[in-house]
Amino acid sequence: MIQFYNSLTRTKEEFSPLGEEVKIYVCGVTVYDDSHLGHALSSIVFDVLSRYLEYRGFKVRKVQNFTDVDDKVINRARTDGISTEEVTEKYIQSFFRSIDGLNVQRATVHPRATEDMPEIIELINRLVDGGSAYASNGSVYYRVRDKADYGKLSGQNIDEMLEGSRHELEDGKKDPADFALWKAVKPDEPQWKSPWGPGRPGWHIECSAMAFKHLGEQIDIHGGGLDLIFPHHENEIAQSESASGAIPFSKIWMHNGLLRTSGATMSKSLGNAFNVNAALEEYSSDAIRLWILQSHYRTNPLLDKKLIATAERSMRRIRQTVDIESNDSEHPVDFRSYDRRFIEAMDDDLNTPKALAAVFDLCREINRGRDNKMDVSGAVETVRRLTGVLGLRLEVPPKKAGLNDQEVEALVQARKDARDDKRWDEADTLRDQLAAAGISISDTGEDTVWSRD
Incomplete structure (x- = not known):
């Protein structure tokens, strides 16, 4: 119903x-x-x-x-x-x-x-x-x-x-x-x-x-x-x-x-509007949709670039999951319970946060199933079908002009300096900027290692 x-x-x-x-x-x-x-x-x-x-x-x-x-x-x-x-x-x-x-x-x-x-x-x-x-x-x-x-x-x-x-x-x-x-x-x-x-x-x-x-x-x-x-x-x-x-x-x-x-609702008159076409130059449509749909439609979500960058990374995980090659097995991953959870959530006043939770849980089940040599093909197709209902393309966004090694090193060092000074918000912003450019970083002790995705 x-x-x-x-x-x-x-x-x-x-x-x-x-x-x-x-x-x-x-x-x-x-x-x-x-x-x-x-x-x-x-x-x-x-x-x-x-x-x-x-x-x-x-x-x-x-x-x-x-x-x-x-x-x-x-x-x-x-x-x-x-x-x-x-x-x-x-x-x-x-x-x-x-x-x-x-x-x-x-x-x-x-x-x-x-x-x-x-x-x-x-x-x-x-x-x-x-x-x-x-x-x-x-x-x-x-x-x-x-x-x-x-x-x-x-x-x-x-x-x-x-x-x-x-x-x-x-x-x-x-x-x-x-x-x-x-x-x-x-x-x-x-x-x-x-x-x-x-x-x-x-x-x-x-x-x-x-x-x-x-x-x-x-x-x-x-x-x-x-x-x-x-x-x-x-x-x-x-x-x-x-x-x-x-x-x-x-x-x-x-x-x-x-x-x-930051506490104010968005409008052009307040001067805090983020132009859609400009946003699409910085983020994929899937990331913007995911960021919006992770909140219930009747709530007032926060416009924060860090949240959209996080959604971009989440979309990367979904794409990686649906690209998994299935094992030749007689033991399939059960996807029907996740399908039902999705429907129940959407039937309940279009509850997209709960619907997405079902999708992400199914992605985790697919990864476990692959590791256990199970058939994941039906589960993968279910993820594609359900994300399609939410309007997600699951396409790899076109690569933007990348940072060269020198620019990456400068941002990594700036982030390290911010962390040392306990300027955590600035450090998080720099990390998101690197992630948006396809750079993954890992902190090991006092050193930071980076790599290109």
């Missing part, structure tokens, strides 16, 4: 799709900059979700959007002196390079808000006609207080949300809590014709309209980061259910955690 944690009900629930096809909508990126590893976390989590559902026999249709009309896009275009179309096209292609490099399967559809504008305007019209929204001064706003269960996802109470903070009533709004579905045109901004005058859509309505168009008015799973629960996903629920009358809009809401860097 597959169970997922539902952020809406705050419980684990048995997964049962609405129809023959599992319909998944994942909030995508706003395309005004290169993707960072926080985006990679979300992309990898929902990639593994769809891979696992397919492995278990489900047919999956996944939609992941691009927000290509937004204040950040407009500001980037002004800063760079180019059109918003040039900005979004540049960073959409950058996003695809990132996810392709991470071995993330592309979604069934990657819609853009600007390409689904008729559906966005039509959905706003439905809300206005139904009385859930109102037009004012060329803009359109959603009536938050008319949705009796508004706040059911986030636990936010409207009055508590407004209390204690300054909320001046915007011109045209009937209530400070109301949010924009359509924004009246401003000078030098992209605009589209609408029944309320020229303008552009609000952020929240874009996702509802794209989900309706490409998946239907009710879906199985809606995914995204924890930071999107409020206001974005809360507002999606309100406007979607008001328009369609179908409740719930999504049966299950799944939210991944956010990367931390």
Whole structure:
């Protein structure tokens, strides 16, 4: 029985799709900059979700959007002196390079808000006609207080949300809590014709309209980061259910955690983002995926290069295991219990740390079996199959420009000096730098011996 944690009900629930096809909508990126590893976390989590559902026999249709009309896009275009179309096209292609490099399967559809504008305007019209929204001064706003269960996802109470903070009533709004579905045109901004005058859509309505168009008015799973629960996903629920009358809009809401860097969550605005394409120049996609999947998707993992370097070494051990030549024996290594452990872990809210523990334990069993002259072929094939579900390629990463002997000696000596001075973090960083360059080191007494992998 597959169970997922539902952020809406705050419980684990048995997964049962609405129809023959599992319909998944994942909030995508706003395309005004290169993707960072926080985006990679979300992309990898929902990639593994769809891979696992397919492995278990489900047919999956996944939609992941691009927000290509937004204040950040407009500001980037002004800063760079180019059109918003040039900005979004540049960073959409950058996003695809990132996810392709991470071995993330592309979604069934990657819609853009600007390409689904008729559906966005039509959905706003439905809300206005139904009385859930109102037009004012060329803009359109959603009536938050008319949705009796508004706040059911986030636990936010409207009055508590407004209390204690300054909320001046915007011109045209009937209530400070109301949010924009359509924004009246401003000078030098992209605009589209609408029944309320020229303008552009609000952020929240874009996702509802794209989900309706490409998946239907009710879906199985809606995914995204924890930071999107409020206001974005809360507002999606309100406007979607008001328009369609179908409740719930999504049966299950799944939210991944956010990367931390020394206590702070990762975002571009904090300036601590690690560009995905830059990361892929330093580490293999398998190492990045393994580092992310060693934490449960609902936790907030730490971005630490030492952890990714450790994952790189772990991937090397898995590759070495699956390359083992099997013995000609009538006594095979039993792999079925590890297969069951993997399935049980993944069935339990996509518990990738426990699933990986089963894989690593099987690798150890394979090595013991080889030493005991047992047939390891079935076990090796199982490792390949299970790691494939996690999107691991098991390919030897291309060699980077290596260090020459003199450079290696200098780093080894610098590490020895750091150890002598008890600067342990610096010594560990230097060791990881050597490991990333394919250099293994061994401390024997006062001497350090190194070799190339």
